[in-house]
Amino acid sequence: MQFGSVAFFKVLIKTVLCIVFFVPLVLCVVFAVLLWNKSAEVKDIQQDNERLEYYAAILSGEREPTVKGFYDVYARSGLSDEELIEYVLHGKDESQPAANMSGDTSADSSASSGSSGNSALQTVDTTEAASSAESEADATAETNQPTQPESPYADIYPDMMVNAPAESDYVRELGTVYLTFDDGPSDNTYSILSYLEQYNVKATFFVVPNRSEGCYAKLKAIAAAGHSIGVHSASHVYTDIYSSVEAYLDDFHEAWDIIYDATGIKTEIFRFPGGSVNDFNTETRDKIIQEMTRRGFRYYDWNVESGDVDGATWTDMYNSIPSDIANCYRSIVLMHDSNSTPNTVLVLGDVLHVLVSDGYKFDKINNDTRPVQFTGPFA
Numbered sequence: 001m002q003f004g005s006v007a008f009f010k011v012l013i014k015t016v017l018c019i020v021f022f023v024p025l026v027l028c029v030v031f032a033v034l035l036w037n038k039s040a041e042v043k044d045i046q047q048d049n050e051r052l053e054y055y056a057a058i059l060s061g062e063r064e065p066t067v068k069g070f071y072d073v074y075a076r077s078g079l080s081d082e083e084l085i086e087y088v089l090h091g092k093d094e095s096q097p098a099a100n101m102s103g104d105t106s107a108d109s110s111a112s113s114g115s116s117g118n119s120a121l122q123t124v125d126t127t128e129a130a131s132s133a134e135s136e137a138d139a140t141a142e143t144n145q146p147t148q149p150e151s152p153y154a155d156i157y158p159d160m161m162v163n164a165p166a167e168s169d170y171v172r173e174l175g176t177v178y179l180t181f182d183d184g185p186s187d188n189t190y191s192i193l194s195y196l197e198q199y200n201v202k203a204t205f206f207v208v209p210n211r212s213e214g215c216y217a218k219l220k221a222i223a224a225a226g227h228s229i230g231v232h233s234a235s236h237v238y239t240d241i242y243s244s245v246e247a248y249l250d251d252f253h254e255a256w257d258i259i260y261d262a263t264g265i266k267t268e269i270f271r272f273p274g275g276s277v278n279d280f281n282t283e284t285r286d287k288i289i290q291e292m293t294r295r296g297f298r299y300y301d302w303n304v305e306s307g308d309v310d311g312a313t314w315t316d317m318y319n320s321i322p323s324d325i326a327n328c329y330r331s332i333v334l335m336h337d338s339n340s341t342p343n344t345v346l347v348l349g350d351v352l353h354v355l356v357s358d359g360y361k362f363d364k365i366n367n368d369t370r371p372v373q374f375t376g377p378f379a
């Protein structure tokens, strides 16, 4: 092949074509494959992060662990059955969801207060051998037996005491939905009652009562329909009620007494305004909880939020409430019986229709209903 010959130019053209078309094409394919791999990797990392956040939320008590979630953790842990049992027993301090799912919450709490043990036996021994003062403090905080030391608040409303059931008698049923309505009675109370009656559902009202005739009538109607009534607050003014244990007791007593006056019920359940963990009770929370539990009262937070106070629309609630309930082992649903949350009444019948069709059981909260508490055991 001579330089400048026809054959030479043929080869030259082929070479140029090859460089212009095929090399970029090959490079494109290579880059596409690399990019695809990279995006799969990023997606994996994202999923992992989401899962980690999910489990962090469970560990911190913000979320309910689900059975599916537990098996997901189990599957991802790569542990054998024996190793998992070891992990649950020995790693109790770090494995709240697993420990709680085994229903061993009291042991869990005392275990975490004991000094670190390398085996379950050691942990138990440590707890048992702990100084009597420490054990007593634990008993006071965790089981609230009447045998505890005298409370500094014992002289305040000494009759405001109820009998708490033993924790072993707590009811915790899979799939049960506990609808709760805070802040009532309101102009919406009778509408809410009529929807509940229509679907034959019992619910719980954490009320903010006053001594007006209208309020008494509504409290009576709630009780007569067979729903639970619990104390929410008399004033619902965070800065007042959380300023001291005494202030909390004053407010609580007023609401408790109105409920008793109107219905003859000495209610044993309550819900803290703003939930048990809020920005206003950081200083007083522990003392208030300790004193209220000493008196036998049980408080209930929630694990499903309707969002009605945050301006959720009909569509928001119609979509979110059933799907959030589906993600919980059992659900305590926060809704409001308030003039400022009219959407709750508008959506209630439709949400009930969906939930009843889905086969959920409903119940009201009694003091033997195992609580959902932001700082306490999982549902």
Ligand SMILES: [Zn+2]
Pocket (backbone or CB within 6 Å): 182, 183, 232, 236, 273, 274
């Ligand atoms: Zn409230």
